[in-house]
Amino acid sequence: MTATEERPATQIGAARLRKEDARLITGQTMWTDNITLPGHLHVAFLRSPFAHARINNVNVSEAKGMPGVVAAFSGADFAAEQGSLPCAWPVTEDILIPAHPAMATDEVRYVGEVVAAVVARDRYAAADAISAIDVDYEPLPPVLDIRTALDEDSPKVHAEGNKSFEWVFANGDIDEAFRDAPVVLERNYRQQRLIPCAMEPRAVVCQPIGDEYTIWSATQIPHVLRFLLAAITGIPEQNLRVIAPDVGGGFGSKLQVTAEEELVLLIARKLGRPVKWTESRSEGNMAVHHGRDQWQRIRIAADRDGRIRGLSVDLLADMGAYLMLVTPGVPLLGAFMFNSIYKMDAYSFRCTGIFTTKMPTDAYRGAGRPEATFAIERIMDDLAAELGIEPLELRERNWIKHEEFPYTTIAGLTYDSGNYEAATAKARELFDYDALRREQAERNASGDPVRLGIGISTFTEMCGLAPSRVLGSLSYGAGGWEHAAIRMLPTGKVEVVTGSSAHGQGHETAWSQIVADQLGVPFEDIRVLHGDTQVAPKGMDTYGSRSLAVGGLALVAACDKVIEKAKVIASAMLESPPQYVEFANGVFHSRAGTGVSKTIQEIALAAFAAHDLPDGVEPSLDSDATYDPDNFSFPHGTHLCATEVDTETGFVKIRSYVAVDDVGVVVNPLIVEGQVHGGLAQGIAQALYEEGVYDDDGNLVTTTLADYLIPSASDLPSYVTSRTESPAANRLGVKGVGEAGTIASTPAVVNAIVDALRPLGVRDVTMPCTPERVWRAISAATASGSSERNGAA
């Protein structure tokens, strides 16, 4: 290697271009909807047009007679076999988990719920026949507002009531913290409903062969899906094979066991023929689980010098009509994050999960943590304004100092590492914080109609889900381990099997880098296999920024086992006692001084031939390992956003955005930076553009991408990203990165808008901060006489 060689000696840390790209940029990708099986039939679903209605009758006879139609079904056809779609996270002992049939039988509870199905020779014929199904509905009153859904006179979503659960957590003496506190602030924030909108709509294909079924699905969780489809249908698990081929994004929306997946399987079983269903975007917006949707009441008590005494949070969380896979657990993931990076004496948290006649909510990028981060970072800015303390200074007075790690927070988590000072210092410099503050003061002084605002978000999150024992203590229905296997092939090439299931994250590349370093084999010689329960039989899949922090370490454990076995074989080949055999950079040699060495590829061939293996050593050089961490991973960072807010039109322009993230050791900076960019876009989108809206009758009015505004390139700024690095307490030093950008950016943007308008008396703008809402907030503040012109702050 020459001195000018830029590539690091290790693969970890190198900006390797992605292996995945070759197929993705050339159109050779295998999306589920690309799969065509001989004789396959197309399924179309009829969905409820009512938010809430009793089903008196479903008549599919006319549809059955339409050209090209092979079968048509109503809920009655599946009532005996469909069971209930699973909720894997019963968060309290007395939680109400209503039955959730994949196809409605007697009542529908949200617009988009599946009521009937048609199976036809092609998708056009299936769509035609859907309109020939006659359903007799008896409309019932919708339940749309969680703030009134628990009133005694509210209509009921389920006969048992509208409350699913109440979950509480408390640590420290919260009454003492608030009693006689010099400053107490209370705020109510709205976390609007979001629609995940992965670019690839869902699709499912099922091929029955005898009593065995292969299911291709655009899913994040092939392993979990297989297990739960077996559990709810009674089809033996060994007869189900689930394949997640190339999957076009998920963001949590494909972390689900869906009605459509179960129904496609059951239809294939009934007909004994391969069937396929592909969703339209309008269907997806209605019937892919939504995210967020909370009302947050947050109270903070502080001393005059800004020291936080206590924090009290009361959440109302909209479950939608049913509890899906992790619906009730999502707000709880936030429960441990409202206190964020700050020290305090006491903390209390209460969450009430409430049913409405809307699409169920569930995991969406960040899942609970963006909501928590938003509330704490918003109120920290208000507290700073209230106390007249510079908002970064207020944060620094309260955050955990870098020398205090590991630190057990008031919420009971032990943060293993972090350096908030370093990330903040870097962000300040890149942002040119002081200059922007000066410009802001000048523009405020001159009464500039376009105000400058600076938004801060010093965030952390818990990810890398995670320790099985902790998940068990939170009543989660599964473990949080991950699996990996290494197969050294006779030619010296390597197959890596992973239980993580990538859908855009670049695991084929990053996992190759990790294994290349561990085994000392070329990056190019490694092939990563995933997303098929027959090829990668064990796994807990990809969500919650867990793949690297859990699955990456499973790879290391599997490599250890390969090296351990190879050492025994090498010892025989080198004619050296095993304790003298050393391994480095893919080569075994003996310290005993024989001068001979063997490469790991040579050992692999010897293990395959098995001619001279030591006694008791099995042929082949393979390994299997699972890894279950003993803690979550805690990425953090400081994000700074500058907005220009036109006070005459309410239009918000992001002028600059700096994100400094500490995600521990970085395996591939290119991939990490990309994850941050995409996360920022989704967090900014929540702040400025997106909202899933139901009208007063419970109709979703944002069913298309013309109504639900996911931002285009022209709607978003360019980002400045950088990193600091405090290694996590695991063998690779890695943390997660998938959700960080989304968690951090929403409060940074809204804080910037409010910061721009605070001199005009604006204290909050409800998301999404559209020009109309910003303008109305300014008008309301001006009308109430709290603007600077009237002398108030």
Place this chain on the structure above:
Amino acid sequence: MTRINVTVDGVSYVDQVEPRLLLVHYLRETVGKTGTPIGCDTSNCGACTVLMDGVSVKSCSVLAVQADGSDITTIEGISGNGGVANGQLHPIQRAFHEEHALQCGYCTPGMIIAAADLLRDNPHPTDDEIREGLEGNLCRCTGYENIVRAVRRAAQAGVQS
């Protein structure tokens, strides 16, 4: 049924199609060009963008019968000369790879085709012009930062096809 004659990625096809058949369904299901995906049903996302007689169109908003007599280029044929089979990449494809301008890759075929049309129209766009020019193509993964970089890189390399 209506008879159409369409050239797709250099190969001529004659087919009988329903008048209501969308071009994108014709490409995917009749011709087997599954490289062009479908991301929405309202012409907002641009995932299905192809070149029709050299100009980008969203193939979900064109009927197959309207493409009669046309020359269609999809992501599978944009690199020319047999495309992928020869291991050949279009400069914009290469730029997307080198700038990490894709993650899940679902929007990528449409984004690359739209970028090709953008650079044909404006070989030296500013970053703002790139962002405006790709406004009709939605990506949920990348935040667009690296897509802009990739198009800029391709432009600097002198792509005008």
